[in-house]
Amino acid sequence: MSERAGVRAVKAVIPAAGLATRFLPATKAVPKELLPVVDRPVLQYIVEEAASAGIHDVLLITGRGKTSMVDHFDPHPYLESRLEAKGDLVRLAAVRRTSDLAEIYTCRQGEPLGLGHAIGYAESHVGDAPFVVLLGDEFMEETSTLLTDMIDLQARTGGIVLAFIEVPDHEVNRYGIASVEPFEGHDVVRVTGLVEKPAIGQSPSNLAVVGRYVLPGRIFEAIKRTKPGSGGEIQLTDAMALLLAEGTPVHGIVYRGVRYDTGMPLGYLQAVVQLATKRDDLGPAFSEWLRSFVGGNPV
Numbered sequence: 001m002s003e004r005a006g007v008r009a010v011k012a013v014i015p016a017a018g019l020a021t022r023f024l025p026a027t028k029a030v031p032k033e034l035l036p037v038v039d040r041p042v043l044q045y046i047v048e049e050a051a052s053a054g055i056h057d058v059l060l061i062t063g064r065g066k067t068s069m070v071d072h073f074d075p076h077p078y079l080e081s082r083l084e085a086k087g088d089l090v091r092l093a094a095v096r097r098t099s100d101l102a103e104i105y106t107c108r109q110g111e112p113l114g115l116g117h118a119i120g121y122a123e124s125h126v127g128d129a130p131f132v133v134l135l136g137d138e139f140m141e142e143t144s145t146l147l148t149d150m151i152d153l154q155a156r157t158g159g160i161v162l163a164f165i166e167v168p169d170h171e172v173n174r175y176g177i178a179s180v181e182p183f184e185g186h187d188v189v190r191v192t193g194l195v196e197k198p199a200i201g202q203s204p205s206n207l208a209v210v211g212r213y214v215l216p217g218r219i220f221e222a223i224k225r226t227k228p229g230s231g232g233e234i235q236l237t238d239a240m241a242l243l244l245a246e247g248t249p250v251h252g253i254v255y256r257g258v259r260y261d262t263g264m265p266l267g268y269l270q271a272v273v274q275l276a277t278k279r280d281d282l283g284p285a286f287s288e289w290l291r292s293f294v295g296g297n298p299v
């Protein structure tokens with residue numbers, strides 16, 4: 001069952017065609033992937049995460065009102081020449097960096113019929129090779145090697161590789177949860193089952209699936225066999241469960257670093273504050289203001 005083991009994923013798919021209802025009304029006209037975290041859109045952090053794992057071929061699955069996402073990664077010669085003329089070399093480098101990160105390809109999911117349905121559109125771009133999926137509203141701290149570790153593991157096992165975080169008992173009902181057995185060390189597990197949003201007290205573990213996947217090409221055929229599930233949508237979890245039941249190996253890496261979840265206002269605000277305090281240019285002044293504000297003395 002480890003057919004194509006040894007082949008490393010070299011392409012990424014970012015599904016970004018969802019309705020982003022948890023962030024309305026901001027996301028009525030602006031895609032949540034373009035919300036700024038300090039001075040970069042969420043999507044740039046995600047493409048940077050892919051690039052630092054050696055992935056420079058990125059397919060964005062877009063939908064209605066989402067085309068501006070692609071513009072962010074285009075070269076902008078006019079803007080660049082204006083910055084150059086002004087001698088603003090720092091901003092010039094920042095603007096150029098966006099178009100140097102990766103080759104961006106796009107396709108459209110006409111209707112948001114589910115994450116599995118969205119991934120199905122990637123078939124003609126990735127073919128039967130393994131590929132990475134990065135959800136468009138979360139990213140890991142810059143120093144994380146999670147994606148590289150996942151790609152390495154997938155190349156060895158040939159199956160599906162998931163990323164987990166450990167969640168407290170009272171939060172299991174918000175996530176897909178895995179039943180697992182040990183595989184390598186503490187943090188690499190073999191997945192024996194997946195359950196979507198289990199009731200509190202009935203969860204097989206505290207390991208919650210987060211938005212990074214490395215999938216084998218055979219996922220496309222499984223998606224085609226997947227019937228609409230929760231919410232009437234074609235769910236990626238259901239397609240993965242089909243392959244698991246048929247013997248495809250599924251493994252997971254438990255991620256213990258910082259994860260920024262920008263899909264709803266609370267996580268978004270936390271990401272902005274954490275990343276702003278880490279910045280060399282803004283961090284000292286912002287942290288000082290924040291301490292004063294939290295202490296009841298806004299300045």
Ligand code: UTP
Pocket residue numbers: 015016017018019020021022023061109111112113114115117118135136137263
């Ligand atoms: P979410 O579950 O976060 O859904 O999708 P959403 O629509 O983006 O946001 P909420 O829950 O309504 O607030 C996970 C990822 O899958 C993409 C989303 O864009 C997001 O990156 N997705 C989801 C699609 O591309 N198409 C779909 O049909 C559904």
